[in-house]
Amino acid sequence: MGNTVGLVTLVRRELKRTLMVINQVVWPPVITTLLFLFIFGVSLGSRIQTLGGVPYVEFLLPGLVMLNVISSSYDESASSIFQQRFMNSIQELLIAPLSPLEIVAGFLTGSVLRGLVIGNLVMLIGLLLVGVHPRHVVVYISFMTLTALLFSAVGMIAGLLGKTWDNLAIFTTFIITPLTYIGGVFSSIGLLPPILRHVSLFNPMLYMIDGLRLSYTGRAEVNLVTDATVVTFLALVSLIIAATLTARGVNLRV
Amino acid sequence: MDDLSFDVAPGEFFGFLGPNGAGKTTTINAIVGLATFQAGEIRVFGHDVVRDYRRARLCVGLSPQEFNFDRYLSIEEILIYQAGYYGMPPSAARPRARELLAQFSLLDKRRNTYLELSGGMKRRLSLARALVHRPRLLILDEPTAGMDVELRLELWDFLRDLNAGGMTIFMTSHYLEEVERLCNRIGIINHGRLVALEDKQTLRASHGNASLQDVFLALVGRPTRG
Numbered sequence: 484m485g486n487t488v489g490l491v492t493l494v495r496r497e498l499k500r501t502l503m504v505i506n507q508v509v510w511p512p513v514i515t516t517l518l519f520l521f522i523f524g525v526s527l528g529s530r531i532q533t534l535g536g537v538p539y540v541e542f543l544l545p546g547l548v549m550l551n552v553i554s555s556s557y558d559e560s561a562s563s564i565f566q567q568r569f570m571n572s573i574q575e576l577l578i579a580p581l582s583p584l585e586i587v588a589g590f591l592t593g594s595v596l597r598g599l600v601i602g603n604l605v606m607l608i609g610l611l612l613v614g615v616h617p618r619h620v621v622v623y624i625s626f627m628t629l630t631a632l633l634f635s636a637v638g639m640i641a642g643l644l645g646k647t648w649d650n651l652a653i654f655t656t657f658i659i660t661p662l663t664y665i666g667g668v669f670s671s672i673g674l675l676p677p678i679l680r681h682v683s684l685f686n687p688m689l690y691m692i693d694g695l696r697l698s699y700t701g702r703a704e705v706n707l708v709t710d711a712t713v714v715t716f717l718a719l720v721s722l723i724i725a726a727t728l729t730a731r732g733v734n735l736r737v
Numbered sequence: 738m739d740d741l742s743f744d745v746a747p748g749e750f751f752g753f754l755g756p757n758g759a760g761k762t763t764t765i766n767a768i769v770g771l772a773t774f775q776a777g778e779i780r781v782f783g784h785d786v787v788r789d790y791r792r793a794r795l796c797v798g799l800s801p802q803e804f805n806f807d808r809y810l811s812i813e814e815i816l817i818y819q820a821g822y823y824g825m826p827p828s829a830a831r832p833r834a835r836e837l838l839a840q841f842s843l844l845d846k847r848r849n850t851y852l853e854l855s856g857g858m859k860r861r862l863s864l865a866r867a868l869v870h871r872p873r874l875l876i877l878d879e880p881t882a883g884m885d886v887e888l889r890l891e892l893w894d895f896l897r898d899l900n901a902g903g904m905t906i907f908m909t910s911h912y913l914e915e916v917e918r919l920c921n922r923i924g925i926i927n928h929g930r931l932v933a934l935e936d937k938q939t940l941r942a943s944h945g946n947a948s949l950q951d952v953f954l955a956l957v958g959r960p961t962r963g
Binding site: 486488489491492493495496499500503567570571572574575576577578579580581582732736737 | 763766769770771772773790791792794795797799801803805806807808809810814818819821822823824825826866
């Protein structure tokens with residue numbers, strides 16, 4: 484006996500929250516994408532003919548899409564859960580006939596949807612301004628969705644474990660942002676010295692960006708199977724951790 | 738909690754008393770699923786609150802001591818979404834929310850957020866939210882805290898009517914007059930242990946017909962006044 488109406492209500496609540504803070508959600512990715520496209524695509528990028536065998540702007544755009552999918556899906560679940568914990572309004576959910584899995588599914592669905600909307604918005608900017616778009620739609624949708632799911636779950640874990648807003652910011656500042664930026668958003672790991680190239684293989688962001696880039700360029704620096712395996716494995720592990728923390732009521736129930 | 742065991746009969750108006758920190762809110766949290774417990778069991782209308790938590794929770798409405806509303810939602814949406822969490826689709830939740838908003842004189846505030854309400858209005862909203870899914874057991878943790886005398890009397894009448902209509906009510910309050918007027922049976926806990934469980938006449942009679950306040954003070958080990 485599941486509670487489908489309860490689950491859909493939670494997803495609606497998450498989307499409603501996103502719409503209430505739309506200026507914080509939509510404009511930052513649009514403006515940063517435009518700036519990155521201008522600086523790296525038009526200004527500096529005009530000095531780079533090709534990278535990874537494709538025009539630089541075509542190399543850059545999938546990285547920008549993934550950058551925004553990662554940050555928006557993480558931000559949504561982390562801030563929503565932490566805020567509800569902070570205000571105690573999460574108790575509305577905890578006393579309702581919703582299973583821990585339904586609560587996890589509700590938060591993650593809302594967060595994944597935000598990641599997909601923002602990612603596709605950046606994709607549209609690329610299509611309209613520089614005429615670059617994904618060619619392999621199934622690969623594009625799969626990597627975007629798996630990555631949004633992974634970082635929604637990571638955000639949920641951070642939202643459950645965090646004690647202060649500062650804790651959430653530390654995770655973004657010291658882990659997510661550096662790993663994303665050095666994971667191949669702006670340049671190829673093929674340009675790195677051999678030692679750093681090997682170190683880069685331990686950066687999980689590399690596989691997400693590489694997989695999505697393949698959907699645009701048809702070329703991968705690693706390979707599609709490895710990219711998909713790493714992202715799927717990490718998404719599953721994060722989901723299991725988020726579900727276990729919720730089921731055990733960590734920082735939710737006394 | 739220490740070996741706490743008691744029943745509340747269907748249709749009863751039960752007062753659960755104790756000094757601050759005695760374990761009243763912890764007991765309520767265990768009933769509604771906000772606290773976990775290592776040993777023992779709690780049943781709500783026969784449904785185990787752990788193993789059969791969905792059915793148990795459908796039977797319970799909670800108005801907590803601290804306000805815990807969702808600040809992103811309007812007053813009306815708070816009720817509609819809460820009904821949704823309990824499995825009520827929007828087509829049924831909307832009229833139910835309107836009905837409760839009218840009943841608690843909050844209809845003209847339906848588009849406001851809870852932050853724009855007075856303390857008494859927030860207390861009424863909390864009660865409306867607890868009732869939105871038509872529970873059989875209403876748990877009230879300090880329901881009249883922050884209410885003026887007139888609103889408190891109105892609420893007493895409302896609770897009496899609810900109880901007369903068959904609703905089981907489990908209430909904590911620091912206002913002993915309120916408990917004496919409303920409740921049929923009273924349980925008193927101190928340091929997590931139940932120190933009294935009687936209907937109110939028997940409880941007072943067993944202490945020489947003392948006032949409920951003196952009975953309470955005697956049972957929790959504090960000197961009586963005047």
